[in-house]
Amino acid sequence: MLRSWVGYYAWKQLWPSGSSGRWFAPFAIFGVALGVAVLLVVLAIMDGFQGEIRRRLLRFHGEVAVISDGGAFSPENGVLDRLASLEGVEAAVPFYETFLLLEKESRYAFPLARGSDGGESGGNGEVIFLGRSIAEQLAARPGDEVLALSPRQVVANLSGDGERHLPLQLASGGPTAGRREGPDGSRVFLPLELLAEMSGEPGKIHGFELRLRRGVDAENFARRLNGGILPPSLRAVTWMESNRELLSALALERAAMFFSMAFIVVIAAFSMACSLSSHVAGKVREIGLLMALGCGRGAIAASFLLQSALVGFFGILVGLGLGAFLLSVRDGILRGVLWFFGRGERIFEYYDFIHLPAAIGGGVPVKICAFAMATTLLAGLLPACRVLRLDPSAALRHGY
Amino acid sequence: MDTEDPIRTLSLRNVSASYSSPSGMVPVLCSVDFSLSVGESCVLLGPSGCGKTTLVHLLGGLLRPSCGDIFWGSHRLWSAGRSVENRRRGRWIGFVFQCHTLLPEMTVWENILFPSRVAGGRDFSAAAGRAEELLDRVGLLGRRRSFPRDLSGGEQQRVAIARALLCRPQFLLADEPTGSLDGISSASVRDLLFDLCGRDGSGLLIVTHDALFIPRADRTVTLEGGHLR
Numbered sequence: 099m100l101r102s103w104v105g106y107y108a109w110k111q112l113w114p115s116g117s118s119g120r121w122f123a124p125f126a127i128f129g130v131a132l133g134v135a136v137l138l139v140v141l142a143i144m145d146g147f148q149g150e151i152r153r154r155l156l157r158f159h160g161e162v163a164v165i166s167d168g169g170a171f172s173p174e175n176g177v178l179d180r181l182a183s184l185e186g187v188e189a190a191v192p193f194y195e196t197f198l199l200l201e202k203e204s205r206y207a208f209p210l211a212r213g214s215d216g217g218e219s220g221g222n223g224e225v226i227f228l229g230r231s232i233a234e235q236l237a238a239r240p241g242d243e244v245l246a247l248s249p250r251q252v253v254a255n256l257s258g259d260g261e262r263h264l265p266l267q268l269a270s271g272g273p274t275a276g277r278r279e280g281p282d283g284s285r286v287f288l289p290l291e292l293l294a295e296m297s298g299e300p301g302k303i304h305g306f307e308l309r310l311r312r313g314v315d316a317e318n319f320a321r322r323l324n325g326g327i328l329p330p331s332l333r334a335v336t337w338m339e340s341n342r343e344l345l346s347a348l349a350l351e352r353a354a355m356f357f358s359m360a361f362i363v364v365i366a367a368f369s370m371a372c373s374l375s376s377h378v379a380g381k382v383r384e385i386g387l388l389m390a391l392g393c394g395r396g397a398i399a400a401s402f403l404l405q406s407a408l409v410g411f412f413g414i415l416v417g418l419g420l421g422a423f424l425l426s427v428r429d430g431i432l433r434g435v436l437w438f439f440g441r442g443e444r445i446f447e448y449y450d451f452i453h454l455p456a457a458i459g460g461g462v463p464v465k466i467c468a469f470a471m472a473t474t475l476l477a478g479l480l481p482a483c484r485v486l487r488l489d490p491s492a493a494l495r496h497g498y
Numbered sequence: 499m500d501t502e503d504p505i506r507t508l509s510l511r512n513v514s515a516s517y518s519s520p521s522g523m524v525p526v527l528c529s530v531d532f533s534l535s536v537g538e539s540c541v542l543l544g545p546s547g548c549g550k551t552t553l554v555h556l557l558g559g560l561l562r563p564s565c566g567d568i569f570w571g572s573h574r575l576w577s578a579g580r581s582v583e584n585r586r587r588g589r590w591i592g593f594v595f596q597c598h599t600l601l602p603e604m605t606v607w608e609n610i611l612f613p614s615r616v617a618g619g620r621d622f623s624a625a626a627g628r629a630e631e632l633l634d635r636v637g638l639l640g641r642r643r644s645f646p647r648d649l650s651g652g653e654q655q656r657v658a659i660a661r662a663l664l665c666r667p668q669f670l671l672a673d674e675p676t677g678s679l680d681g682i683s684s685a686s687v688r689d690l691l692f693d694l695c696g697r698d699g700s701g702l703l704i705v706t707h708d709a710l711f712i713p714r715a716d717r718t719v720t721l722e723g724g725h726l727r
Binding site for chain 1: 551552555558560561580581584585586587588589593595599601602603604608612613615616617618
């Protein structure tokens with residue numbers, strides 16, 4: 099049973115006003131706080147980047163796509179209306195996707211083209227909208243003429259059989275508003291019928307994009323569609339499934355950052371374990387005295403474990419505060435660092451962000467706190483175990 | 499056995515103790531019988547290394563004997579869980595050691611009150627009153643906020659005596675309490691030990707080389723060659 103003296107003694111050991119060890123607790127707490135703050139900042143920024151990328155993905159795609167495993171297909175009459183009228187669906191558009199060979203004044207690009215009838219990605223007439231990196235690659239400005247051939251047309255021209263296809267002249271609608279790098283920056287967008295026709299599949303589509311109302315869970319909705327609403331030839335996939343590789347890479351990057359940064363907490367805990375162990379080594383006679391005063395070994399060990407827990411607790415509190423402060427001034431810090439290394443504002447321009455995104459999910463601070471507390475408690479186990487093995491008589495007589 | 503049941507005697511029955519050394523087990527005490535009753539004072543003499551401290555540690559339950567039995571009243575030590583024995587030691591047995599007697603992170607006042615925390619005492623004002631009385635008695639009332647590092651050896655020892663007597667223990671075991679003190683400080687500590695224990699009716703065992711303790715004790719025993727005489 100823990101007695102009142104256990105907490106009292108632990109507190110006195112951490113904040114010893116009468117001896118020279120008074121800096122142990124502040125340093126140990128600062129070490130843990132630093133680890134917690136860095137973990138919080140790094141994970142919040144990683145989550146912010148993930149959120150920004152997801153937001154950008156969803157800007158050009160619906161949350162759910164209805165596709166056919168057999169490639170392009172001719173949609174039945176009324177399917178689009180039926181999908182659009184489903185509960186939870188805000189809009190539904192058909193789409194067609196293929197690669198296109200583009201040329202403008204001896205500059206070439208081979209981007210993925212998306213044909214759509216509506217929404218932001220749609221176009222009117224023979225106009226092609228270029229992703230920013232493609233527009234830069236072709237040096238295309240709005241109104242410039244861009245020549246386009248589909249893969250089917252290229253192959254047919256190369257084989258020399260049948261009709262020779264001339265490149266289609268398209269007017270550039272200018273770059274899209276998307277990022278230079280990323281899912282939309284390297285794509286082009288043009289009318290669905292035009293793209294399907296260039297590919298020799300007029301009237302066919304690759305699927306439907308469904309934009310869901312706010313609050314509708316994409317996975318549940320896709321499951322509901324696959325559960326009997328869609329004909330067997332079609333299936334619904336969420337945007338997460340469609341971009342699984344990218345999202346997996348982001349998740350892996352986030353886990354790697356956690357793994358790397360967690361070492362700060364581990365190092366802080368290790369330092370604390372060393373300090374506490376040397377603390378115990380220097381206090382063997384005192385521990386013997388405590389035993390003579392009637393303190394049990396387990397309770398003395400518990401007081402050392404409690405010291406670790408207190409360091410962990412205060413370290414986490416300070417770390418969360420420090421992390422929140424650093425996140426609130428993150429843009430200023432980053433600009434200062436970039437200025438110091440002579441990179442200026444260009445990195446923001448490159449990533450097309452006007453500020454460093456950050457997001458703190460509900461579970462992240464809890465996980466960081468649990469990790470930091472578990473690590474500091476583990477650090478306290480070593481000195482506590484040493485106390486458990488002490489012989490009071492030898493401790494009093496010889497100090498070991 | 500209830501922690502609150504006072505212990506009337508501390509006794510060793512046919513107790514032997516030995517230490518392990520690189521050359522094997524070294525016997526220190528050989529079939530020793532010893533008893534100390536409440537209200538009795540006893541001086542334990544003997545040359546250095548003869549086992550006096552070992553006997554004190556055995557009697558206080560800090561060391562397990564090689565063979566034989568140790569009794570606190572009717573309770574045989576090392577026969578059951580240590581938690582009850584720890585609590586009884588904290589409540590009924592006080593210790594004064596030669597050096598390293600105080601907790602350095604605590605003030606004089608906090609050091610003296612510490613045993614009442616260990617004993618789980620709930621009446622803090624009573625403990626504080628007792629601490630104040632003892633501090634006054636040992637002449638250090640004005641040093642209550644001092645830390646041990648600010649005290650002389652004699653003052654530290656007087657604080658240790660006050661702390662040992664805070665819970666009105668049945669027994670006080672003092673292991674060379676004046677071993678590192680000058681003559682004046684030794685006399686002060688000697689007086690305090692006999693006066694305070696006499697007033698509280700505590701049993702007092704003093705391990706010492708100081709012959710000036712002998713006239714004031716009820717009896718004197720000498721430990722030599724592992725045997726008591």
